Amino acid sequence: MGAFLDKPKMEKFNAHGEGNNLRYGLSSMQGWRVEMEDAHTAIVGLPHGLSTWSFFAVYDGHAGSQVARYCCEHLLEHITSNPDFRGGGPGGGDEDAGASHSEPSVESVKNGIRTGFLQIDEHMRAISERKHGADRSGSTAVGIMISPEHFYFINCGDSRALLSRGGRVHFFTQDHKPSNPLEKERIQNAGGAVMIQRVNGSLAVSRALGDFDYKCVHGKGPTEQLVSPEPEVYEIERAEAEDEFVVLACDGIWDVMTNEELCDFVRSRLEVTEDLERVCNEIVDTCLYKGSRDNMSVVLVCFPGAPKINPEAVKREAELDKYLQNRVEGGASKKTNK
Numbered sequence: 330m331g332a333f334l335d336k337p338k339m340e341k342f343n344a345h346g347e348g349n350n351l352r353y354g355l356s357s358m359q360g361w362r363v364e365m366e367d368a369h370t371a372i373v374g375l376p377h378g379l380s381t382w383s384f385f386a387v388y389d390g391h392a393g394s395q396v397a398r399y400c401c402e403h404l405l406e407h408i409t410s411n412p413d414f415r416g417g418g419p420g421g422g423d424e425d426a427g428a429s430h431s432e433p434s435v436e437s438v439k440n441g442i443r444t445g446f447l448q449i450d451e452h453m454r455a456i457s458e459r460k461h462g463a464d465r466s467g468s469t470a471v472g473i474m475i476s477p478e479h480f481y482f483i484n485c486g487d488s489r490a491l492l493s494r495g496g497r498v499h500f501f502t503q504d505h506k507p508s509n510p511l512e513k514e515r516i517q518n519a520g521g522a523v524m525i526q527r528v529n530g531s532l533a534v535s536r537a538l539g540d541f542d543y544k545c546v547h548g549k550g551p552t553e554q555l556v557s558p559e560p561e562v563y564e565i566e567r568a569e570a571e572d573e574f575v576v577l578a579c580d581g582i583w584d585v586m587t588n589e590e591l592c593d594f595v596r597s598r599l600e601v602t603e604d605l606e607r608v609c610n611e612i613v614d615t616c617l618y619k620g621s622r623d624n625m626s627v628v629l630v631c632f633p634g635a636p637k638i639n640p641e642a643v644k645r646e647a648e649l650d651k652y653l654q655n656r657v658e659g660g661a662s663k664k665t666n667k
Contacts, residue, residue, distance in 0.1 A: 332362075332363045333361045333362065333363065333622060334361055334362070334363060337358075337359075337360045337361045337617060338358070338359040338360065338365075339358060339360075339614075339617070340358070340359070341356050341357065341358050341610055341613065342356070342357045342358075343355065343356050343606045343609070343610065344371060344606070345605055345606050346371065346373055347373070348373035348374060348383070349373050349374065349381055349382070349383050349475070350632070350633060351373070351383060351475070351630055351631065351632055352605060352630075352631045353371055353373075353385065353605060353628060353629060353630045353631070354604070354605025354606040354607075354608060354609050354628075354629050355369060355371060355606070355609055355626070355627065355628040355629070356606060356609035356610045356612070356613050356625075356626070356627055357369065357613075357624070357625065357626040357627075358613045358617070358624070358625045358626075359624055360581065360617060360621065360622065360623060360624055360625055361622045361623070362622070362623060362624050364393075364394065365394065365624055366389070366390030366391060366393065366394040366397055366466075366468075366624055367387065367388065367389055367390060367394075367397060367579055367581075367624045367625075367626040368387075368388040368390065368394070368397040368398050368400065368401035368468075368626075369385075369386060369387050369388065369401060369626055369628060370384060370385065370386040370388075370401045370404070370405060370472070371384075371385050371628060372384045372385075372405065375405070375409060376406070376409060376410075377409050377410065377415075379409065379432070379476075381476070381477050382474065382475060382476050382477075383474075383475045383630075384405050384472065384473070384474050384475070385472060385473050385475075385575075385577055385628050385630055386400075386401070386404065386405075386470060386471065386472030386473075386483070386577065386628075387470075387471050387472070387488050387577045387578060387579055387626050387627070387628055388400050388401055388468045388469065388470050388488075388538075389468060389469040389486065389487075389488050389579035389580060389581075389624070389626070390466055390467070390468040391466065391467055391468070391532075391534075391537075392465050392466045392467060392540075393464065393465065393466030394466065395464050395466045395539075396453060396464065396466045396467050396468040396538055396539030396540075397466075397468035399449075399453060400449065400468055400470060400538055403449060403452075404445065404446075404449055404470065404472075407445040407446075407448045407449040407452070408441055408442050408444075408445030408446075408474075409441070409445075411441055411444045411445055411448060413437065413440040413441040413443075413444040414433055414437060414438060414440070414441020414442070414444070414445070415433055415437065415441070416433050416434055416437040432476065435479060435564050438474065438476070438479075438481055438564070439481065439562045439564060442474070442481065442483055442560060442562050443559060443560060443562060446470075446485060446538065446558050446559060446560045447551055447552075447558060447559065449538065450538050450539070450544075450551065450558035451551070453538070453539060454541050454544070457541060464539065464541070465540075465541075465542060466539050466540075467532075467534075467537040467538060467539035467540030467556070468486075468537060468538050468539055469485060469486025469487055469488045469505075469534055469536075469537055469538075469579070469580075470483070470484075470485045470486060470488070470537075470538055470560065471483065471484045471485075471486070471488035471489060471490050471502060471577050471578075471579075472484075472490070472577065473490055473575055473577065473630070475630075477567075478566065478567055479564050479565065479566055479567060480492065480564070480565045480566075480567060480575070481562060481563070481564055482500065482502055482562070482563040482564075482565065483560050483561075483562050484502035484503070484504075484505070484560055484561050484563075485505065485536045485537060485538065485557075485558065485559070485560040485561070486504075486505050486534045486536050486537050487504040487505060487506060487533070487534050487580050487583075488577070488578065488579045488580060488583075489501060489502050489504060489577075489578060489580070489583050489588075490502045490575060490576065490577045490578075491575070491576050491588050491591070491592060492565065492572070492574075492575050493572075493573040493574050493575075493576075493592050493595070493596065494568060494571045494572050494573060494634075495571040495573075496573070496596070497589075497592065498588045498589055498592045500563070500565060501588050502561070502563070503561065504580075504583075505534055505535045505536035505561075506526065506533070506534065506535060507523040507526060507527055507528045507532070507533070507534070507535045508523055508526045509535065512535035512536070513535075515535070515553060515557065516528055516535060516555050518549075518553065519546045519549055519553060519554055519555045520546060520555075521543075521555040528543060528555055528556060529543075529555070532556065534556070535556060535557070536556060536557045536558065536559065536560075537556055537558065538558050540556045543555040543556035544556060544558075569632070569633065569634065570634055571634055572632045572634050573596070573631070573632060573634050573635045573636065574595060574599075574629060574630060574631045574632060574635050575629075575630045576591060576592075576595060576627065576628070576629055576630075577627070577628040577630075578591075578612075578625075578626065578627040578628070579623070579624065579625065579626045579627075580623060581616065581621050581622075581623030581624050581625035581626070582612065582613075582616050582621070582625055582626075582627055584616075584621055584623065585616050585619035585620055585621045586612075586615075586616060586619065591612070594611075594612065594615070595608060595612070595629065596636050597642070598611060599631070599635055599636040599637075600636050600637070600638060600639040600642035600643075601638065601639070601642050601643050601646045602638075603638065605629050605631060608629055609627050609628075609629050612627050612629075613625045613627060
């Protein structure tokens, strides 16, 4: 979906920050696409009394950037302010007391994330209908909510998150593709078909926010439509000594790098630099050179257990840089002497 440029737009948007015993960096690039449709969120210290929590997400828009942009600004508030997140649903306790004295339970957080996704989807549909020109765009969403004790991995679509723990890929989210048996069953039950691995031969993801053209089947609930806005939420207990980093990225990254390749790449780069923006830029550049034709966005969140600077690795890097520089200068001088 989407047209391509004659040459890629390689300018990058970067950001970084730290707090709550973590550091993060991010990079995004338009690449070969005519429009930049990705968006992201990076927040250390959440509202409603959750100052020790953090939230990061990547949104990969399609058929326009409106849904991705709206989600990056409003999804977190829809999650943290709904009653399910606070525990017990409507009337489930004093919110102010909950904010100051106790954190929400694991089940409350998982329910609140799901409710937040369904709410923002309905909210965006209402906005679109009020404008009379229905917005046809949609967006995947992959994110992580980090509490002092838990990781909550959140996925809706085919962007992906992975956790590196103890030197290897410990966990990664599952892509929501129309050809997945359970996704295909839902699509067919809603009167649709999977053709050329796409919903009705058109949309390459089976879950997304927005995409309201695929959410019009009467008599079916929001999670039973051709395209579902329901996220999968996975809770993992933190292991402070072993947790290294989390990567969130859109499919423009995963199309050309496997989980293990990206994990190994990040680990090797963290041995030569503490600049997380630089590491993210190197991921994006590498994926461009590997042939990715999509927008690219990556967020890297590092924990105290992340690989540290390795003097040997730094030395090897410097030697390689010097060797390459000499080769380049040698080649240039040969051309000059001809």
